Amino acid sequence: MSCKLKYGFLLLLVPLLLTSCIKEEQFLTDSSAKLTFSEDTVMFDTVFATMATITRQVKVYNNYDEPLLINSVTLQGSGAPRFRINVDGDTSRVARDVEISAHDSIFIFIQANINPNDQTSPYLVEADIAINFNNKQQKLPVIAYGRNAVYHLPTYTHQIYTLYVNRWGQIDTNWIPFSILDCANWDHTKPHVIFGYAVVNSNETLHLTAGDELYFGDNSCLWVYDSATLDVRGTLQSPVLFTSIRHDGYYDSLPGQWQQIWLSAGSKNNHIEWARIENATIGLLVDTNVNNNPTLEIYNTFIQNHSVAGIIGQGSYIVGDNLLVSCCGECLVCLQYGGRYEFSNSTFANYWRYQSRKTPSLILNNYYKYDANTIFPRPLQQADFKNCIVYGNYSGSDNSGEIQFEWIDACAFNCSFNNCLLRTSLVDSDGNPTYTPAPYITGNNLIINKDPKFKDAYGNDFGLNDDSPALGAGNSAYLKSGTDLKGNPRGNPPTIGAFEN
DSSP states (O other), X not given: OHXXXXXXXXXHHHHHHHHHHSOOOOOOOOTTOOOEESOSSEEXXXXXXXXXXXXXXXXXXXXXXXXEEXXXXXXXXXXXXXXXXXXXXXXSSEEEEEEEOTTEEEEEEEEEOOOOOSOSSOEEEEEEEEEEETTEEEEEEEEEEEEOOEEEOOOEEEEOSOSOEETTEEOOOSEEEEEEOOGGGOOSSSOEEEOSEEEXXXXXXXXXXXXOEEEEOTTOEEEEOTTOEEEEEOOSSSOEEEEESOOSGGGGGOSOSBOEEEEOTXXXXXXXXXXXXXXXXXXXXXXXXXXXXXSEEEEEEEEEEESSEEEEEESOEEEEEEEEEEEESSEEEEEESSEEEEEESOEEEEOOOSSOOOSOSEEEEOEEEEETTEEEEOOEEEEEEESOEEEESOOTTTTOBSEEEEOOTTSOBOEEEESOEEOBSSBOTTSOBSSSSOTTEEEESOEESOOXXXXXXXXXXXXXXXXXXXXXXXXXXXXXXXXXXXXOBOOSSOOSSSOOO
């Protein structure tokens, strides 16, 4: 019995001995100590009112040889209620007794949610993350630029069996959420934020004017329905903007953040002038023409950063001038199922940088392939390119360049290039076909496979250097405007492409 008591006493004594040997944590108490931060200021750019933002993060560093105890972390200032913080997992309005080990750090996560007001221009919301320790306080500024907006939220659902069928498969074959736009009472004083499909209904026209902005959420689309019209009239100084909601850092030019502008079969007399169309899956999907007028006239427009294509025409009639179409994951322009197309004084430049491209920049087609055994002829009545650059970093396994023709003999395939700079193996330097039979291909004054000498192709600057072969190589007879895409006067003779030097 005595042995059991003795050993039991020793077992009780061991934890006490071990505890007495552990040295109590000694925190740094020097009032001159300073924390450092991974950011000088936490900034949210263009926060739409009532919409929660992404979560930004900042690291707080203890660069000393001793641990440091933060007594509290909280938000201060007039804008404090518009932000939320999470301090290493603590979501309280005030986080207390936060330890940072020697030469270690903690994370603070910040989110903004701005209240609407009556302002039409961006307004500043400010607060500070206040960190109290060692009888002192350090502050980290938090800033958000709030914007009031008009929101379009889905109120209906509709089933569409196929939006388009081609090499990229079937898109949107299920029920889609949509809203009907009130075109007659469009608010031009605020940006518009679209979720789902925003529909311009039959016999309606959506008029967009200088400075109008449309921001699209994931899988969202502007759908111009049968017998409807889209009329866009921006200016050089105030283009109409079609873009994604997110523009923070990496997302500013990220393709594929929304779906497309869809000018569906039956839409008519569409007009786009001075616009920017960015960051979608497809910039413009232009469907079957229904009258003698162009399905779409498009001038002085930037179409950039799309995960599939900039423009897809399907048996449509498109007239375009002074365009820049660039940085698309599959092709820049696909003109399929026949139709009529006229492009002039435009730059089609594809230096896609996200992964390897599998298709050339420009694709022309004169048939519709329903399945492997069923092909319907669709005549390509006209595809004219004048004073245009078609160039990029794709060569293909056969070094075919940036132009691809897909044709059948059963119907017309009429295509011409005049005063163009092209990367292609389909024609020689004199514009003659390099294969036969090809009686439908014509071309004059072509510059074949010569680097256009863009200023910074991978930085999306497609102005031309002084040694570009495109300088002064255009034809004044093909000009539709006296200025280029930046508003500079055209030369005589003009430079090929969208930009004068």
